[in-house]
Amino acid sequence: MTSPFESLLPSTERALLHRIATAQSEGRAPSFVGAVARDGRHIWSGARSCVDGHAPDADTQYRIGSITKTFTAVLVLRLRDEGLLDLADPLEKHLPGTGVGEVTIAQLLGHSAGLAAEAPAPWWERTPGSLRPELSDVLGTRPLVHPVGRRHHYSNPGYTVLGSLIEAVRGESWEAVLRREIVEPLGLTRTTTQPQAPHARGWAVHPWADVMMPEPAEDLGLMAPAGQLWSSASDLCRFAGFLADGDDRVLGAESVREMRTPSVPPEAGEWESGYGLGLQVVRREGRTLIGHSGSLPGFVACFWVSVEEGVAAVALANATSGPLTGTVAADLPRIVADAEPRIPEPWRPMPEMDETLLELAGPWYWGTLGVGLKLVADRGLELYPLRGNGRGSRFRACGDGSWIGLDGYYAGETLTVVRRADGSLDHLDLGSFAFTREPYDPAADVPGGVDEGGWRGLPQ
Structure with missing residues (x-):
């Protein structure tokens, strides 16, 4: 079809x-x-240039700055999924030997390690980058500027450290690992650590005059995992x-979902934004967007994804400041989703039916609060x-007759079925809460018991 x-x-x-033209x-x-x-397929690109007839296209490379951090975070999550670290x-x-060895890997990923x-x-x-040949040159004499784990504080040195961690665990360069484990499996042929033609040149535009000056494009050395990459709009759409x-060739759905989950509280006054594990999470006009922004002298970049609507957008420009790529990258999904929902x-029925699961579906009660339990694909459950x-919450089957919460209040909590000696349903146990078929069902094992007098009216 x-x-x-x-x-x-x-x-x-x-x-x-x-x-794009306005931006x-x-x-x-x-x-x-x-x-x-949309739905993982590149469906549109457009460009504008100050040189008539020489507009870039979706395969033209731009420097993407801190979007590089998302690639680095994926490599760290791969190490975790392989059991090489926690x-x-x-x-x-x-x-x-870094001098900041007490910080955790999760704190570095979520920028809560307290680093400068x-x-x-x-x-x-x-x-x-040759001016900073060692991690001590990157971290400096005062690497910690906040208590460890107490607040979100964006740190470029933190992702430099993560790049060195990847090299230590893999035993090879960050660049080689990146190429083998992300770039090649995803077919990101225009994503490299050094520019490859055709690529844009970085410029600084004078704030008070319509003139410009070329910016240097330095090799960042040890700090490459924080901001080195060059990429194209088409590659970033694929990413x-x-x-x-x-x-599954790179990172499974559950792990990328973990990356998209805010890891620390947002800064005061920024309740519409947060940071996961290498990904920014924002709310814009009722939409949740995940992605990352990036900048280096001469370039600004951003990509955002509305996972719910299946729309992703990329915005790239070759100016040190001025173009609002983050705003544009958020506007493009809105334009598409609003115009073409x-x-x-x-709807399709399940490929097979399990009587033991069907028995669980329907209304349940936590005390007197009614909830519905619905069967979903792959033996999953949805509670509402x-x-x-x-x-x-939504729940994923664990294979041992229990389910694990994926989101909401019960994320990470275990749901199990408690049966009577004759095999009939007694109640559902969800993180120690008992859900029964009737409000405070006297026939069920309700914690604290049920009053022997049962339900009653108000005496006259």
């Missing part, structure tokens, strides 16, 4: 191009590229699709309140 999104409507394409003009960018993917491990266990935002002077983004759905998949707001 042909996908309904083989191409966009002309009116949608014009709205997208208008957004290039108002942001005074030498060039600006935007691209959109995110709760202190850094010292795998990379001794930048490396010591001189400005690392505009100077050769964004991977972060929405997972790919996702068409739901056809029958009235108003309440606690709900």
Whole structure:
């Protein structure tokens, strides 16, 4: 069957191009590229340039700065999934001698390790990485500026340390691991550590005059895992699709879902944004978007994905400041999703029916609160309140007759079925809460027991 999104409507394409053109003009960018993917497939790209007839395309490389961190985070999660480390491990266990060995790998991934935002002077983004040959040169004499684990504080040195961790555990360079474990399996042919033609040149545009100056493009050395990569709009669309759905050749769906989950509380006043494990999480006009922004002198970049709507967008520009790539990358999915809403998949019955699971479906009661329990694909369950707001979660089957919560209040909690001696259902145990078929069912094993007098009215 042909996908309904083989191409966009002309009116949608014009709205997208208008957004790109406005961003290039108002942001005074030498060039600006935007691209959109839907359900993992690149469906649109557009560009504007200050040079007539020389607009870049979706395969033109731009430097993507801190989007590199998301790639580095994927490599760390791969090590975890292979059992080579635990995110709760202190850094010292795998990379001794840094001076910040008490911080955990998870804290480094989520920027809650308390490390400084930048490396010591001189400005690392505009100077050769050879000036910082050792981790001590990157971390400096005062690497910790906040108590460990207490707050979110974005840290470029933190991801430098993670790159060195990857090298220590794998026994080879971060670049080689990146190429073998992400770039090649996902077919990211335009994602490299050094620019490959065709690529944009980085420029600084004067804030008070329409003139510009070339920016240096330095090799960042040890700090490469924090911001070295060059990529294209088409490659980043493909990478964004991977972060929405997972790919067992690189990282499974459960692990990319973990990356998208906020790991620490947001900064005060920023309740609409958070940070997972190498991914930013934001709310924009009722949509949850995951992705990352990036900048280096001469370049700004951003990609956002609406996982729920299956739409991803990329925005790239070659100016040090001015173009609002983050805003544009958030606007493009909105334009597509509002103009051409996702068409739901056809309803289909389950391929097979399990009588023991069907027995669990229907209403249950936590005390007097009614909830529904619905069967979903792959022997999963979905719990939801029958009235108003309440606690709900999706559950994944564990294979041993229990289920694990995936989201909401019961994320990580275990749901088990408790049966009587004759095999009949007694109650569901969910994190010690008993759910019974009737409100405070006297026939069930309700913690604290049920009053012998049962339900009653108000005496007159």
